Amino acid sequence: MYNEIVMDHFQNPRNIGEMTEPSGVGEVGNMKCGDIMKIFIKVEDGVIEDINFLTFGCGAAIASSSVLTEMVKGKTLEEALAITNKQVADELGGLPEAKMHCSNLAADALHKAIEDYRQKQTA
Amino acid sequence: MYNEIVMDHFQNPRNIGEMTEPSGVGEVGNMKCGDIMKIFIKVEDGVIEDINFLTFGCGAAIASSSVLTEMVKGKTLEEALAITNKQVADELGGLPEAKMHCSNLAADALHKAIEDYRQKQTA
């Protein structure tokens, strides 16, 4: 059901794990639909220097999180904010229709992490 | 669907044909259910000396008519009147359930023929 890119990210997910002292953390999803993604970012000079994820979810959720971390690393916050869930799915070469809604939320998690970072900055 | 006795009577029906100068004729059935039987009898001294049939109908109807003619020949009118459709079916070794109503009317035709004969006598 998944293409090779998705399966590669599912089998060899990039940038897994909790981050010590992240600049921002974003979490999306809920247990009802069975996907919870957590994105950790380290920001330096407006650039995402490092990014990690933890995901409870299906193959699509894990692969989306993984590919997002690759898409984002080294990008400015503005560039990162422009990334959409759709772009993440495209980067994976597409996801099954049924997975587009629940499991393809990595960009949302990223945006939340950036928000979190910005709130901390202004606090 | 039919047993061997029925098939024998169907393939080699006894006593077919119109009778010249019958003592009595009986006809039963109707086109709606697709069976019309005609029984011709020749009566002498209260005994059925000869009997013929003509039948438009299915295998069961033809076999019933045929076997009836064998059952009746040489019987007195009283004996013949006692013959029932059920006995005809039994003599055939049984008929399929669906055939018991429409196609198993030979005894009725015989009774009508006897009635016809008696009416002619009293006329």
Add this chain to the structure above:
Amino acid sequence: MKRIYMDHGATTPMREEVLEAMLPYLKEIHGNPSSFHSFGREARKGMDEAREKVARALGASSPEEIYFTSSGTESDNLAVKGIARALSSRGNHIITSSIEHHAVLDTVKHLGEEGFEVTFLPVDEYGMVDPKDLEAALTDRTILASIMMANNEVGTIQPVEEMARICHEKEVYFHTDAVQAIGHLPVNLEKQPFDLLSLSAHKFYGPKGIGALYVRKGTKIKQILFGGGQERKLRPSTENIPAIVGLGRAIELAVENIPEKSAALTALRDRLFKGLQEEIEDIRVNGHPTQRLPGNVNISVAYVEGESILLSLDLKGIAISSGSACTSGALDPSHVLMAMGLDHQTAHGSLRFSLGKENSEEEVDYVIESLKEIVERLRKMSSVYKK
């Protein structure tokens, strides 16, 4: 004894190529296509391919318009009742013909008992529905008309395209039961504006127990069986993969060279018609002289009853069917023949020969000769024979 099968309208033998296509799915590829794993995926692949084959054979615009069911009967029920359930708030009038197969006819009757308004269009002496009658029957409460593409008993081919267009002018859905037509009449849904079409594999050398319903994209229809989410929720139950694969292969073969196959069958049919008419007195041709299925021969033999003929033919190894009530366990003879205006005697004496690809000229000739002999014999003992 050599046996001759001329009852292809009842069911057909399965083609070897079809069994060959099915065998892997009867053996190693045993998964449930809804399953997530490799066993499920390989089953799903077979099913997807079959769906594409059916779509292609019918000229459907997408495989998603094809829904597999367990039979022609189920397809017909789903079409009629599924539309009725989906559109009951918009209207409650359904039109069909008086010569439909019972799968449509009795479903419509049942809806009638449930409170739907139902119209049964008459047919002429050839078993043909008049599109004008359909047009006149349409009301603004009409939601569906269901007219068969070709009749199973007398083979009459209906002007379904014209009737579909008439319905569409009034925004009424049109369903056609094509169970007898597939493989004999060309179907191309790109051009033929049917909203729904039923088929059944065992009528075109495919497996028994599998059918399909074509549902044009956008058509509002509801499920009639409840269960899992299979067939995009329109028809639940674990998919019958071997049969689905068989249906795919069978329809692919069935729509190959239809003009050539039809011509050959028509020639054989006409040889049978001609021979019967030449050799046997007092027989009547039932159905349309030209607008009829290539393999269908339906006649009524005066003065004799159909079952007794069938029985005699069977003793000679010849398999055909009849419209006689006596062969179906029904009380009345064929509703189709009665709707065409035949009297009871003529209907009871009706015979249907439905030819198929294995039949030969020799077989046809043998059948003519055998029937002649049988009819003579039965007429001799008939109580209604007029000579």
Add this chain to the structure above:
Amino acid sequence: MKRIYMDHGATTPMREEVLEAMLPYLKEIHGNPSSFHSFGREARKGMDEAREKVARALGASSPEEIYFTSSGTESDNLAVKGIARALSSRGNHIITSSIEHHAVLDTVKHLGEEGFEVTFLPVDEYGMVDPKDLEAALTDRTILASIMMANNEVGTIQPVEEMARICHEKEVYFHTDAVQAIGHLPVNLEKQPFDLLSLSAHKFYGPKGIGALYVRKGTKIKQILFGGGQERKLRPSTENIPAIVGLGRAIELAVENIPEKSAALTALRDRLFKGLQEEIEDIRVNGHPTQRLPGNVNISVAYVEGESILLSLDLKGIAISSGSACTSGALDPSHVLMAMGLDHQTAHGSLRFSLGKENSEEEVDYVIESLKEIVERLRKMSSVYKK
């Protein structure tokens, strides 16, 4: 890669003996059993024998109590809706459980939408229906209770005999969905007072696309599909003879030596349970500890989602299923697990292994080892892992 199939609850591979029994009917014996001629008769003979086999396997008092359908789903729909249609003048209340297969559950829900009163009995944490709840739910408007013999997801075996007796005291019909039970639990309808029982051949090494409904003599029921007069008018459509013959052979084999087969499967099941519990932390057993189908293992793995486990197992050639919504295209996880009171996370992390006769101890051990590795890996990337 060697593949391991532990998804027999979804469907089973067909036995060779079954295919062998079917082959003549896929080839030369191709007639329609309703046909009058020799081709029809030989097909009917195969069907009659199969019906006798099914009756014998179930301990039915007569083959006439067996009706062939296209599947378990259709049998369930026919039982529930067929009784509702037949008895609607007597009452309008139907009882079922909250853990039925959708074929029963959604049919009952649909009847609810149509105006029937419906009761969905709760289950305890083991997925067990309490007969007292059934007793309390009965009213003088109740016409039918439908409770499955064994649950397809968690394997819990229901006290159906007791429930049937409770119903009979109130003259209420009792239907049981035995789709998962046939071949695993002994069925003897001489002693078990069920009025209706559904089964589906592909769950016991028989063909797909064929099921049966047992209807005790005298039970009032109406058809739900309309068409010809097949199956004594209860289920029209040209009979699927090859599959019917296959069902007959499959059930004959399925009910042989049930005690021995069940003991062997139970031993394998318990080895799997034990190994999983010893090797993997934080897993929960779903379903009843003892009152469960011999081949059924259902667990929830904390902190990880079911589909990702299935996907990983599939990469190792291991085929199982899960109650995760992600594997079924549904929005919510399994209604069975939710009815048992599991929270969403636990339900999403549920796995079902359903063992069958080809599975070995080596396979079980390999599966334990593989799952351990996979769970460790997935927990490392889980956002909810607590350590």
